[in-house]
Amino acid sequence: MDLAGARHDAKGTDVNDLEDQLTEMLHGRAEQFTSTDRLSEILESPIGTNTRSAPHDSADLALASGRETLNRHRLVGPLLGVAACLAIVVVGLAYIVGRDTDTGVSQTPLDTITLDPTVAGPGDWITVLGEGGKYRWEGYLDRVDGDEVERLWALYPTSSTALEPEPPVNLLEQPDLGLRTAFVAEPLNNFRLPGSLTPGTYRFCRGSVAAGAELCAPLVVQSP
Amino acid sequence: MGTVRIVPVDHPQGDSNDRDFAAFYRRELDGQVRRAALLLGSESVANDAVHDAFVALYRKWGDIAEPGPYLNRSVLNRCRDSGRRDARKRNAIHRTCGDSAPPDHDVLWDVLSKLPFNQRAAIVLRFYAGMTESEIAASLDCAQGSVGPWISRALATMRKELT
Numbered sequence A: 001m002d003l004a005g006a007r008h009d010a011k012g013t014d015v016n017d018l019e020d021q022l023t024e025m026l027h028g029r030a031e032q033f034t035s036t037d038r039l040s041e042i043l044e045s046p047i048g049t050n051t052r053s054a055p056h057d058s059a060d061l062a063l064a065s066g067r068e069t070l071n072r073h074r075l076v077g078p079l080l081g082v083a084a085c086l087a088i089v090v091v092g093l094a095y096i097v098g099r100d101t102d103t104g105v106s107q108t109p110l111d112t113i114t115l116d117p118t119v120a121g122p123g124d125w126i127t128v129l130g131e132g133g134k135y136r137w138e139g140y141l142d143r144v145d146g147d148e149v150e151r152l153w154a155l156y157p158t159s160s161t162a163l164e165p166e167p168p169v170n171l172l173e174q175p176d177l178g179l180r181t182a183f184v185a186e187p188l189n190n191f192r193l194p195g196s197l198t199p200g201t202y203r204f205c206r207g208s209v210a211a212g213a214e215l216c217a218p219l220v221v222q223s224p
Numbered sequence B: 001m002g003t004v005r006i007v008p009v010d011h012p013q014g015d016s017n018d019r020d021f022a023a024f025y026r027r028e029l030d031g032q033v034r035r036a037a038l039l040l041g042s043e044s045v046a047n048d049a050v051h052d053a054f055v056a057l058y059r060k061w062g063d064i065a066e067p068g069p070y071l072n073r074s075v076l077n078r079c080r081d082s083g084r085r086d087a088r089k090r091n092a093i094h095r096t097c098g099d100s101a102p103p104d105h106d107v108l109w110d111v112l113s114k115l116p117f118n119q120r121a122a123i124v125l126r127f128y129a130g131m132t133e134s135e136i137a138a139s140l141d142c143a144q145g146s147v148g149p150w151i152s153r154a155l156a157t158m159r160k161e162l163t
Helices: A003-012 A015-031 A039-044 A058-065 A067-102 B014-040 B043-059 B067-085 B087-097 B107-113 B117-127 B133-140 B144-162
Strands: A114-116 A125-129 A139-145 A148-155 A190-192 A200-206 A215-221
Touching: A015 B014, A015 B107, A015 B117, A015 B144, A039 B014, A039 B043, A114 A215, A125 A200, A139 A215, A148 A200, B014 B043, B014 B067, B014 B117, B043 B067, B067 B117, B067 B133, B107 B117, B107 B144, B117 B133, B117 B144, B133 B144
Parallel strands: none
Antiparallel strands: A114 A125, A125 A190, A139 A148, A139 A200, A200 A215
């Protein structure tokens, strides 16, 4: 059937005519295809082999030689898919963890916090007892003078083995300090007091500067 | 004294199974290859797909209650996979060898070849194999309600392409 004939027929005929044409065309086309008897190969071949025909011409030979390459390439897609899924899971977890730490909430919230020591000097380490975990949280230092509270320092926890702990930030110099969060893989509950801290009565608060305090504990800073 | 019969020790049922399988193979081969070739557009690829399905069936021969429907599904699945994987290869063979090239240009065939696999398969199974919608659904492993719309959409597309 040629193009013009088919179009002419389809224009002027109904559904049944198209179905009749299809039936006729499919049966005519099918008659052109012949099967290859490979029964003996099936019955005699060991389990695991197939009965695929050998490459029969130059084009097939070239394509057959590339079949293994194509097979390897076919693995790339699924592997990339698995890697992408894993990456999404990891990023999702990091996002959830990051969101929690943004609000200054660790995974193990405490009713109270206790400092050790409660009396320290400028530049000394203090430890928040019972705190820690893999999730970073911030703290800050308020100077307390009677009813007046002045927020002075943002502190960032670090491990006791860190060679260069993240320095505290003077909030008088950087009043617009935003949230700083990070995901780390070791317990963090040590803070280093600023070396320029003046003696007096302070309170150490657990929480971010921006989000406000969750829990505070008194701290007395003495002269070194 | 009676006669002595020699009975195979390893696979006493093997010959019988092979005979049954061979009969089934001879009965199904031509139809399956032609049906697959109509879907794939290539005689050699169709022969490969069908024989891969026969090999898989032979391994399970005796465990499958209805080998006919099983073979239908198996061949169609291989046609679907082959269509996805080897489109480039078939095109190359088609261009280079004329393996599947029809002797005369047929616009219906061209339009059919461009249909999505499920629609194409539904058309071939309906109008070539003469299957009912339930038989087509079983062969394509899909809901029976899907078959009618596939055929309708395919016919509508073909009609649109032809006008």
